[in-house]
Amino acid sequence: MHALRILHIERNVKSLPEDPRYDLIDAGRHGEEAGFACAAQSLTVHDIEAILSREGLSPDSISDVLRELKQTGSAQVQASPRIGPNIVRAWFDTVLNPAIRALDIERGLLQRRNWTFAFSARALELIQPLGQRFHSANLEQFREMNPVAASELDKHDALVAELQSSVTALFDDLVADREFVDLCDSLLAPENLGKLGILDISEVFGAYRPDARYNLIAEYVVNNTGELPAYYATAKLWNGHRDALLECLTRLPRVTARYTAVVEAAEGLKGASGNLETRLRNLRQELSLRYDVPLIPPDGNGAGA
């Protein structure tokens, strides 16, 4: 079914014969006059001509409409559908609100230099390209109708990819670094575990496989992880040697170079993230006020930001 939008044009009964004026009712996307219809009153012939031209009608069609208006005092025009409250609601719920929320979280993480890198997925868990995370037909439509925001979104996503690859390279170089491995081996030696009150290495890593041990420690280091709560099996080891392990980021030459690249990539992303969030917030506000659509549905079930 094609969505219709009808423009009703009628002679304004109060206008004088020598200066005819017209009223226009934009009947919305489904031809309904109730609800979200927009009305304009006391328009001149030139105003009507300009409006129809903006709606994309051909000069011949415009002439036909004006002729009909002159003869009968009213005319109806079928116009192309345009954005309405239903589309705006869908954009809010599936694109704008989740994206604004994700960007807000993202900047907090960048500020803390916690990249949320997970060695098992080799990915940043909470810092992801928005185009990928929120991919849907709604996002595609939003991009088509908002090219400036789409361009900023692409820029943001390219910087996320850059950060992702920088952090992965940092992780790879760290776990491959002989000094890091030696440091881990030393910290995991029975005599050093004993100083932390750990009787056996099996107490430290829970059900993580032995070959994941260096990876898990490297993940903590790469993410600048803070102190772990005591109910974590790894808490004693990490909290006890956190400073020495984090020092690897600034002490081991190859790792330090990678870490510097990560921090630079993060700074670039932070700026792009802030700009994109501002643009999306402004756009959301504009759409909300123009189409009378609340930012979050009244029932509160949307992915609010």
Place this chain on the structure above:
Amino acid sequence: MNECFRKAVIDSGPLFDALVLNYDLRRAGLGRPSRYASRIEAPQKLAWQRAFLARLASIPEKLTTSHATVELFHLEKARLNLYEPDLSYSWRTSVDLLTQWRIDEQLVRLLDLASDESLRLCLPEIGVTDTGLIELAARHGCVLITRDERTLAREAYARQVQCRLVRQLLPII
């Protein structure tokens, strides 16, 4: 109430509470406010919540059933109903904690329960999940930890299976 258990079977309720509290604490570590502790049946005081996590962590062998872990998914949908990216992050923190705790998930087969003379009668009354938890605790001769006083705990007591309610393990502060 300072009983020490070497081994315990944990029901989905307390396990879910632990995962949600852990998720909230991990979120707090990322500078994000606590939001979800209010959606579980645990006291709101942070001290109690941390003590609860520490209490479960202190049990060297933690067991549960596959049916109980399936309930974790349904509990998330019913109580939290998270959206991305929180949904993925909550699962990741949960799997991390369960790995750290070396949770031993065991399959208690429905057909085995149904072929057991005494458990067969129990199945229609309390369902496969609760029956499986009782059977697992009985099989290992260990305590069953739950919040479900009316159904699971009552049936466990009736079958002489050692059982502790969360409020018995850790009094409300």
